[in-house]
Amino acid sequence: MKKYFLKSKTLLALNFIFITMCSASSVILAFILRQITDISYGGEIDRLKSVLYLMAGYSVLMGILGFIKRILRRLFIKNTMYNLKKDIFNNLISRKISSFSLENSANYISAINNDTGIVEQEYFLSLLDSFDYVITFIIATFAIFKLNTYVAIAILLSGFIPMLVPTIFQKELGKRKKEYSDGIGSFTTKIKDIFTGFEVIKSFNIEEKIKEDFQHSNESLETKKYRSGFFESIANTISEFFGFVVFFVPLGLGTYLTLNGQFTAGGMVASVQLTNYIVNPVLNFSYILTKIKGAKPINEKLCNMINESNGEEEGASKEEFRELIQFENISFSYNEERKILDNISFSINKGEKIAIVGKSGSGKSTLLKLLLRYYENYDGEIKLDDKSIKDISLTSLYKLISIIQQNVFMFDDSIKANVALYGDYTDEEIDNAIRNSGLEELLKNLPMGKDSSVGENGSNLSGGEKQRISIARALVKNTPIILLDEATGSLDSKTAYEIENSLLGIEGLTSIVITHKLSEELLSKYDKILVLDKGQIIEMGSFDELIDEEGYFYSLFNVEKAA
Numbered sequence: 001m002k003k004y005f006l007k008s009k010t011l012l013a014l015n016f017i018f019i020t021m022c023s024a025s026s027v028i029l030a031f032i033l034r035q036i037t038d039i040s041y042g043g044e045i046d047r048l049k050s051v052l053y054l055m056a057g058y059s060v061l062m063g064i065l066g067f068i069k070r071i072l073r074r075l076f077i078k079n080t081m082y083n084l085k086k087d088i089f090n091n092l093i094s095r096k097i098s099s100f101s102l103e104n105s106a107n108y109i110s111a112i113n114n115d116t117g118i119v120e121q122e123y124f125l126s127l128l129d130s131f132d133y134v135i136t137f138i139i140a141t142f143a144i145f146k147l148n149t150y151v152a153i154a155i156l157l158s159g160f161i162p163m164l165v166p167t168i169f170q171k172e173l174g175k176r177k178k179e180y181s182d183g184i185g186s187f188t189t190k191i192k193d194i195f196t197g198f199e200v201i202k203s204f205n206i207e208e209k210i211k212e213d214f215q216h217s218n219e220s221l222e223t224k225k226y227r228s229g230f231f232e233s234i235a236n237t238i239s240e241f242f243g244f245v246v247f248f249v250p251l252g253l254g255t256y257l258t259l260n261g262q263f264t265a266g267g268m269v270a271s272v273q274l275t276n277y278i279v280n281p282v283l284n285f286s287y288i289l290t291k292i293k294g295a296k297p298i299n300e301k302l303c304n305m306i307n308e309s310n311g312e313e314e315g316a317s318k319e320e321f322r323e324l325i326q327f328e329n330i331s332f333s334y335n336e337e338r339k340i341l342d343n344i345s346f347s348i349n350k351g352e353k354i355a356i357v358g359k360s361g362s363g364k365s366t367l368l369k370l371l372l373r374y375y376e377n378y379d380g381e382i383k384l385d386d387k388s389i390k391d392i393s394l395t396s397l398y399k400l401i402s403i404i405q406q407n408v409f410m411f412d413d414s415i416k417a418n419v420a421l422y423g424d425y426t427d428e429e430i431d432n433a434i435r436n437s438g439l440e441e442l443l444k445n446l447p448m449g450k451d452s453s454v455g456e457n458g459s460n461l462s463g464g465e466k467q468r469i470s471i472a473r474a475l476v477k478n479t480p481i482i483l484l485d486e487a488t489g490s491l492d493s494k495t496a497y498e499i500e501n502s503l504l505g506i507e508g509l510t511s512i513v514i515t516h517k518l519s520e521e522l523l524s525k526y527d528k529i530l531v532l533d534k535g536q537i538i539e540m541g542s543f544d545e546l547i548d549e550e551g552y553f554y555s556l557f558n559v560e561k562a563a
């Protein structure tokens, strides 16, 4: 985290300069007080006027310096927080899908919103404050030595006790802060789930249960916050107590010296003022040290997030797909419990159209996910033209392969933007994709056509319309390989047929299509049908071959036909 503190060097240096100027100016106040007191004790009325002018000038100077110091502090924090959030976000957005999905996305939201807020308050601002305190302490110490050596030594000796407090409480406080930060993560996850599932909650009448659930999380988070604050309060109270002790030691000694005639009344007043500038920084410094040390686990959490390798640039680039996709003896499990794919081998020539069929849960989608490198911990090898996909960078892999899925995420933007996905396409390319995905009918009924908004996550569109947008996205990308995962599931039979049929008609396009609709007309157009059961390919061949075999596919097909 230090790296971010030191990044805006010029602003940091300016902050240090103005902090030093403000601290030095504050200490001067003690000497003005000494002068005023001595004038009043000495009855020197003619010197009063010049001291009054001095005080007026001093007030104006302090006002100006204080203002500049505050603005510089805000500018510094603005730059530092911008850099920190940018790095966290950049790492998250460039992660591989497999590594991103390891955590709930609400935890990422919480890290960017809440954890950075904690780091801003407890680390960056505290570091600036600690510099302020150290400088004030040094200048005031120097000044009090000038006034009286005994008083100075007494303050310094007793002044370091409160500094021990943070060391005692650091570990416990850090633990509780981390607990609180993790709590915010779970709380954000809960709220996100509730609002995402709003319709289900309403239609299944489970509001009361959800309210109870929410209150439970709410209470648990507030308790964690209280516990973290409670420990902080104990640490602060102990620091404060020692602060008073420290304050009274030199005060007593100063009075004693004044009574013995070894100190002037003005010197006494000045030393009381200077004691403030020594005791308060020591007190605040110990308090701030507690905060800085307490923020350590959160700093580490964010640094780990930033430094985690996202693997994005692993692998070489591959510009084109020339001839073959090969799955060689692929076995895979999401976890130790169950094998999802079991020794799968097949190949697809460029331009071929492959259909994958099989019962729900047989591993069809998983097969496509492996081709997209969502997971890499499989046995066997998947190759694109003799090159293992693990050796191809994700950026170039996704320039060669696009996927159309059943669940489509929509950005709250126009239809056009959702099709182009911020890519650089001509209007003609976008219009072609819109036509081939069957979106034209929808656009005719919208006054703003393709510039109409789709709403939050496509709330203005039907399930089928969202699927057509997803198909248009893949078409406009114009990759040589397209994967369809149940992509026409929510379309009416006619539209589904038309879209699948038009994809099958694209010359040279290699497509792998997972389908549940066993339509003879469509399936007979595929070069090959893969039949999956319990993670294994149990049959493979053209539609006619599989029907002639009268095996598993034949019975699946007949069940569907009878339905």
Ligand SMILES: Nc1ncnc2c1ncn2[C@@H]1O[C@H](COP(=O)(O)OP(=O)(O)OP(=O)(O)O)[C@@H](O)[C@H]1O
Pocket: 334, 335, 340, 358, 359, 360, 361, 362, 363, 364, 365, 366, 367
């Ligand atoms: N992320 C995951 N973690 C653990 N298990 C998973 C995960 N994703 C899928 N599975 C399991 O792997 C098995 C195969 O899932 P997959 O989605 O590949 O099946 P499918 O044949 O595409 O099913 P469907 O036709 O219902 O979409 C299922 O039993 C599923 O529960």
